Amino acid sequence: MTATVSIENATKTFGNFTALDDVCLEINAGEFIVLLGPSGCGKTTLLSILGGFLVPTKGRIAIGGKEMTNVPPAKRPTTTMFQDYALFPHMKLKDNVGFGLRMRGVGKAQREERAKAFLDLVGLKSSADKKPHELSGGQRQRVALARALAVDPDVLLLDEPLGALDLKLRRQMQDELKAIQKRVGTTFIHVTHDQEEAMAIGDRIVVMNQGKIEDFGPPSEIYMRPRSLFAAGFMGEVNFVPGTISDVDSSHAIVETRLGKVSLPKACFTAGTPSAGQPTTLCIRPEHFRRAGEGDVAVTALGQATVASSAFFGTHYRCHLAPASAPETSIIAHMPQSAAVMEGQAVNIAVNVGDIVALPSKQA
Structure with missing residues (x-):
């Protein structure tokens, strides 16, 4: 499944600090959107609001046309993939991937079949009975992606999932992540501070700074025709x-x-x-x-x-x-x-x- 995302005037304050300042954004169903900016710019705060882990101080969030502003994470049509993978070390890969389905009451045979199908999607079907410690960092990242997609979210939220990988593997995973997103058609919203990564995977890039959106558009437009000095300077030399x-x-x-x-x-x-x-x-x-x-x-x-x-x-x-x-x-x-x-x-x-x-x- 896939869905549109609508963010209207989203603001988040922590005491006197404004982490997100009146952000408005419309995301199309099936898009790969990248939130890009330096540390402290508000991109992770925005992702947390979309996932339901934070409630905006003011503003409105809608997913697939449905109001989500105060809906808890477990009841949202979203899943979140984190940088540390958060895999269960004692579980086999097929059980890690099927864990979300188990929590939703899906029977063992059905969830195992679905888990193997998503392991196949990320090229790890033959490793279904292995445990996470037997895998490389890139393979564990693929398992985390399979687990996130197995519950069929409308929107997948990715919080710097490639940040722990070395440069060569990160570039390889950028290509794979983009290819998988095209195959499943799910709306992806991906946080990174890496400009090259943003341009490699994003259909459109949201450049953020000090809680605001500086620029928003296709990678080529952001790079060649930036609309702010910050966006021009952040997107390369x-x-x-x-x-x-x-x-x-x-x-x-x-x-x-x-x-x-x-x-x-x-x-x-x-x-x-x-x-x-x-x-x-x-x-x-x-x-x-x-x-x-x-x-x-x-x-x-x-x-x-x-x-x-x-x-x-x-x-x-x-x-x-x-x-x-x-x-x-x-x-x-x-x-x-x-x-x-x-x-x-x-x-x-x-x-x-x-x-x-x-x-x-x-x-x-």
Whole structure:
């Protein structure tokens, strides 16, 4: 089964501390949603409210169109999967997976059949009679997922379930988790602080900060067209170039910066309509810089810069550049593998203006 989730004006306070501040969110049935943000941003508080472990100070929660705000966890159409797996060490895998069904009064033969079916879903049917201590961390994570799905929840809540795994296994499990979600069709709501993980698995990402939603959308949109400076900075590496809008016409705005004057299409202003005199910050990803004259796309020159340092990362050179017009400013740029970049070298840098995002500086 699967269900929509509606969060209306959810707020949670603990004494004088506001952990969640007037959050509104609509989640479609069958979506894989990722709540992303730093520690203390409110993502786990929101997940706990959805699971019924916390009651919002104010606001409303609905799942599948039904009021759930004050419904206890056991009576909600949700299950929660935690980072520590919480498997019973004395039970066989099939009994761990079938435990929730046992609590619901399902007969032994039926729950064992269902448990084996879900162990098969996660690739562990042949290990049904083993105990958790005989498994690797990744296998135990799969058992916990099978147990959560065996009770047929409308919504599965995942609280940093991959956080205890090493990098290689975590990436493997990201792929498997996404594939399993597509097969079962259940609505997944997944908490993480790992930006790469969020982009790898999420249909849409909710970027949170200080109890509020900063941005919400598909991974590519959050990365390429962020709507706040926090979202831009949290979703990977970015250069922030302060400036001021000097002129605006029907289609473009002129922004004066320390790197020079840049004419931007209005579509680059993702957080509102530009106006003359407005302080603005240009957000430029390192991979969007290039040396003037490279590539086929028309670019805007940003002047000459000196390579202060560079390191080869396999797919690119990561360079720190000191612009001639603002030598105190450090620009991080990714140059292609074929670029022969050396410390002290002078390069003419450019960028496709369509790749720049301009956001109001007051959001910093």
